[in-house]
Amino acid sequence: MKDKILNDIKAALMRGDRAGVTALTKAALDAGVSIPDILNDGLIAGMDIIGGKFKNNEVFIPEVLIAAKAMHEGMALIEPHFLKCGIKPMGKVVIGTVKGDLHDIGKNIVSMMLKGSCFEVEDCGIDVPTEKFIEAIRKGGVDILAMSSLLTTSMNSMKDTISALKAAGLRDKVKVMVGGAPVTKEFADSIEADCYAKDAAIAVDKAKELLKR
Ligand code: B12
Structure with a gap:
């Protein structure tokens, strides 16, 4: 059945x-x-x-x-x-699919599972320019920036956003988590992201770990 x-x-x-x-x-x-x-x-x-x-x-x-x-x-x-949490959020995540990329199914699953684990999630949507991520983080109160990419051609937008965070003096204010089918741990390390997760369930575990760091 x-x-x-x-x-x-x-x-x-x-x-x-x-x-x-x-x-x-x-x-x-x-x-x-x-x-x-x-x-x-x-x-x-x-x-x-x-x-x-x-x-x-x-x-x-x-x-x-x-x-x-x-x-x-x-x-x-x-x-x-x-969405059956009902208790105080354990942290805030800003999430989005990076510039040049319109894939949102995986990003939405990550977002849904984070919400289900009591994270507050601000979803910036798809094709998100670096400036939009920076703006969301500048408002304050954000623990994790989570970026999704499904295209080898859009992956470098993650690197651009991390560089822009550094330039704006915000890099130490937020942890950066990256994912999406073409993204690997090696790529995440090479762009100095704080963590990579292969799927949404692992993303939730890693997000919890990041809050402890
Ligand atoms: C659906 C789809 C589309 C749909 C997207 C609809 C939508 N609303 O998302 C449409 C038709 C629009 C599309 C368009 C294109 N697509 Co497309 N698409 C796919 C497809 C078939 C499935 C993607 C998907 O949703 N998978 C299911 C979800 C659940 O998996 P996922 O996204 O990987 O997410 C999981 C993990 O990766 C992870 N994860 C995801 N995001 C994040 C974020 C964080 C922070 C973390 C921690 C984890 C995480 O957790 C998720 C859940 O467990 C893939 C094939 C594939 N095997 O991936 C091709 C694929 C991604 N597309 C591809 C291509 C080439 C394109 C186009 C360029 C095609 C074209 N010629 O126009 C355009 C690009 C448009 C653009 N600018 O983005 C290629 C990419 C090749 C490459 N290496 O770059 C793929 C791999 C197909 C292929 N084999 O050729 N596509």
Whole structure:
């Protein structure tokens, strides 16, 4: 039953069937399937297959875009289940996808899971210029700057933002966390980020660790 419903979510996402993803995600929630299972084995699993097909030229931008829209519908349904904190935030995170990059699914999952772990999150959105990150941090009260990049061509915007933080005298005011499919620990070290996380669950653990440093 659980495997079938997760497979059906995956298949509906791959077809870009928004109504199907919505109905099946609701059905999975009603059946008590856990949120991490719906996210990882349903929605993300479907998007991973689309990613592989896109890479092999078996599907193209329009199909990826409709799958991404279906993914957003599914995520909107599970997000409220993450937001049951109700206690004082443990820290504030400013998050965004860097300049030149429009991918937001991974960034939104990280944001959702941080909120679910009692972080206050200010989401600057996609294609975020360095100045916008700096402005958000200059306002004060920010513990972590989290930047996402899915393109090898946009990764260097992370480096530019860290340089701009230094130039603005703000580098020691905030910890910097980076992630996204092409980002590695080595890259994070090379741009002097404070930490790298491979996925959203690890991002939450690392964010908690950063607050202790
Ligand atoms: C969906 C998608 C799109 C959608 C985006 C829709 C949206 N709203 O996001 C659309 C169709 C718009 C798109 C466009 C393009 N795309 Co695209 N896209 C993808 C695809 C298939 C899936 C990405 C995704 O959402 N994955 C699912 C999420 C859950 O995974 P994730 O993003 O990696 O996030 C996880 C971790 O990385 C991490 N994480 C993410 N962010 C952060 C941040 C922090 C701080 C931390 C700690 C962790 C973290 O946690 C997340 C959850 O666990 C990937 C293929 C792939 N395998 O990644 C290609 C891919 C990223 N795209 C690619 C390309 C080339 C493009 C285009 C240039 C295509 C074109 N010719 O126009 C454009 C670029 C547009 C732009 N300027 O950004 C390439 C990039 C190649 C490269 N190495 O640079 C990829 C890898 C496909 C490929 N194999 O060729 N794309």
